[in-house]
Amino acid sequence: MTDPEGSDEAVVSAVLGGEREAFAGIVRKYQNRVFSLGLRFFRNRNDAEDYAQEVFVRVFERLGTFRGESRFGTWLMKVAYYHGISSFRARRVFDSLPEEAEIPAAGDGPEKLHARRAAREALAAALRELPDRYRVCLDLYFSFGMTYQDVAAVTDVPVNTVKSHVFRAKNILRSSLRNTAAEAYDDL
């Protein structure tokens, strides 16, 4: 992920050098990703926004501990992920398909919309069957577009284990979605 106004590390360096205002650029660049992760832990936009704000304040406070061993974006998502987990330690809910995140595609007719909802429900049911560790890896990999290495860095799981989790998750989904609306969705 490149920044036209300079690398994240240059911005971090500027913030650490005393230019606090430069941190606003970091917030603007990553707010969608952090908010999106917040929607997975919390089920409404207000809580997700509060969570995102807390994450950015926490990131600012811990900026000094960023050692540059991974990309800044990955490090930020790791802080966000662990903050989400600790906020919901008791519940430990990670919803890969938060309702708030549903975006209807332009030009969808009622039939297509209905099929999309049915497919979505089938997928949500299948996802609920997945163990948490598989679901998190699958979501970070597909929704957040992270590489296996990034998912490993965020979740503190070895890369090969992440690959194995994603493979097993896809295999379980494949079995769960057999003969459901999700399988028929593409026929429309």
Next chain:
Amino acid sequence: MTCDRAMEAYLRLDRDEAPSRELAAHIESCPLCGREVWGLTASLQAFPPTADCRPGRDLAGPVMARIADLKAAPGPDALSWRSREERPLLSLYNWIGTGLMILAGMILIPYSTIPPLLNRIVGPDWELSLHLVLGLVITIYTTLFIGSHLTDLRRLLKMR
């Protein structure tokens, strides 16, 4: 290609990786596998991309307001972060490990087969040569260590 092998190969594909010609041909010709592949592909596409999830307002304003209220600010002197260019090639642990190995080598030399060997090759003055070599090794080690930690040294001096 059997259906089992085809599905295993398909599930092992990376996110944007295209299937091999053999796999694509199987999916194309086998209605069962084709249906499963399309169902799974459509489902995985249902994962909402994060770019589509936006907060209702720009969070930079409220975040910066909260940051302005913070008493402690991250300052360059209190930080362990440094750019990739500044980072030393070896970690501190590796430096300590190397130093310990040199020290252990020095201690173990009298108990090894080296002294009689040197006695035979260099003669009775081998101890002087050995001390010269060890002195050279320690000088190189120290020079490299200081040279690669100049930033830390400068920071340390500035703090005092």
